Amino acid sequence: MKIAVVGATGLVGTVMLKVLEERNFPLTELIPVASEKSVGKEITFKGKQFKVVNMETAIAMKPDIALFSAGGGTSLKYAPLFAEAGTTVIDNSSAWRMDPSKKLIVPEVNAYELSIDDKIIANPNCSTIQMVVALKPLHDKYRIKRVVVSTYQSVTGTGVKAVEQMMNERKGILDGPMAYPYQIDLNVIPQIDVFEANGYTKEEMKMIKETRKIMGDESIRVTATTVRIPVMGGHSESVNIEFENDFDVADVKSLMEKTQGIILVDDIDNLKYPMPKDAHEKDEVFVGRIRRDESMPNTLNMWIVADNLRKGAATNAVQIAEFLLQKELI
Numbered sequence: 001m002k003i004a005v006v007g008a009t010g011l012v013g014t015v016m017l018k019v020l021e022e023r024n025f026p027l028t029e030l031i032p033v034a035s036e037k038s039v040g041k042e043i044t045f046k047g048k049q050f051k052v053v054n055m056e057t058a059i060a061m062k063p064d065i066a067l068f069s070a071g072g073g074t075s076l077k078y079a080p081l082f083a084e085a086g087t088t089v090i091d092n093s094s095a096w097r098m099d100p101s102k103k104l105i106v107p108e109v110n111a112y113e114l115s116i117d118d119k120i121i122a123n124p125n126c127s128t129i130q131m132v133v134a135l136k137p138l139h140d141k142y143r144i145k146r147v148v149v150s151t152y153q154s155v156t157g158t159g160v161k162a163v164e165q166m167m168n169e170r171k172g173i174l175d176g177p178m179a180y181p182y183q184i185d186l187n188v189i190p191q192i193d194v195f196e197a198n199g200y201t202k203e204e205m206k207m208i209k210e211t212r213k214i215m216g217d218e219s220i221r222v223t224a225t226t227v228r229i230p231v232m233g234g235h236s237e238s239v240n241i242e243f244e245n246d247f248d249v250a251d252v253k254s255l256m257e258k259t260q261g262i263i264l265v266d267d268i269d270n271l272k273y274p275m276p277k278d279a280h281e282k283d284e285v286f287v288g289r290i291r292r293d294e295s296m297p298n299t300l301n302m303w304i305v306a307d308n309l310r311k312g313a314a315t316n317a318v319q320i321a322e323f324l325l326q327k328e329l330i
């Protein structure tokens with residue numbers, strides 16, 4: 001089992017290596033891949049040193065699986081070349097997510113869609129992944145009509161440069177390299193990715209479209225406001241969900257507690273609720289503040305937190321790879 005990690009020197013790639021190591025993924029050969037500037041750099045994996053190679057070298061080595069997190073342009077250009085060489089690509093960028101011929105997978109929700117013919121599999125947007133893990137069991141039980149989500153997203157969602165910008169600002173360095181159009185430390189930026197013609201950002205439209213595709217239900221109405229905040233441990237989301245059927249809050253809590261991949265943290269008497277500080281470096285999705293929306297019938301409010309580099313990216317991709325192996329789909 002040869003595994004290529006494309007973007008191995010980046011934020012997601014680094015976590016990908018950590019997750020493969022922690023979960024003891026049964027690989028026999030690791031191929032770390034990055035841009036030309038990183039070729040030859042050494043990566044440590046399970047105590048051994050591996051040299052970073054470029055794309056062409058990696059394709060020639062014919063990996064069984066390539067975990068891509070090196071940007072959309074790189075995926076568009078290289079994923080098909082890996083696929084032609086017989087590699088199954090699991091791609092973290094947005095390049096293939098809405099392509100009708102590609103599956104968009106969150107294992108807890110729709111891994112059953114995967115087949116041996118899927119050679120490029122898309123990993124959804126980080127803020128969408130954590131939300132659908134919680135939405136799916138609720139949709140199955142109460143039928144979701146509409147979702148209103150506002151996000152509070154970590155700077156790690158933007159990559160290495162954004163973390164550097166925030167850390168520089170914390171030290172009073174205000175003229176360093178900028179990942180955002182404004183200072184992020186001590187600030188909140190209501191823009192993630194570029195604006196589209198309808199006034200929504202691309203990130204907001206990703207949440208809307210990807211949620212429907214993963215849940216396999218185009219009738220679910222979704223609206224989103226995505227916001228960057230000066231935090232590192234993970235993304236948080238305030239989610240308002242209107243159902244067709246009524247629910248009992250205690251049943252919702254119990255359903256969340258029983259759902260694979262979710263940890264319920266909902267004990268307001270003891271001031272327990274999910275926070276990015278606690279979700280950091282965890283693979284699960286944390287759910288809390290579950291309460292009835294008293295302004296609307298059949299409507300619920302909840303708070304969802306996850307480490308965007310873990311469940312929002314690396315862990316989800318590795319779980320897809322594990323599923324493929326388990327079901328002998330590669």
Ligand SMILES: NC(=O)c1ccc[n+]([C@@H]2O[C@H](COP(=O)([O-])OP(=O)(O)OC[C@H]3O[C@@H](n4cnc5c(N)ncnc54)[C@H](OP(=O)(O)O)[C@@H]3O)[C@@H](O)[C@H]2O)c1
Binds near residue numbers: 010070
């Ligand atoms: N951060 C998140 O929460 C998150 C979540 C889901 C998905 N994603 C997606 O994952 C991707 C990477 O994000 P990141 O946050 O890890 O970014 P990052 O920290 O900036 O890392 C980018 C990685 O891509 C490599 N790379 C860039 N151009 C390349 C090329 N032409 N050929 C080969 N490798 C190349 C870089 O190598 P060098 O070091 O050599 O430049 C680096 O390893 C993006 O598509 C992003 O949208 C990110």
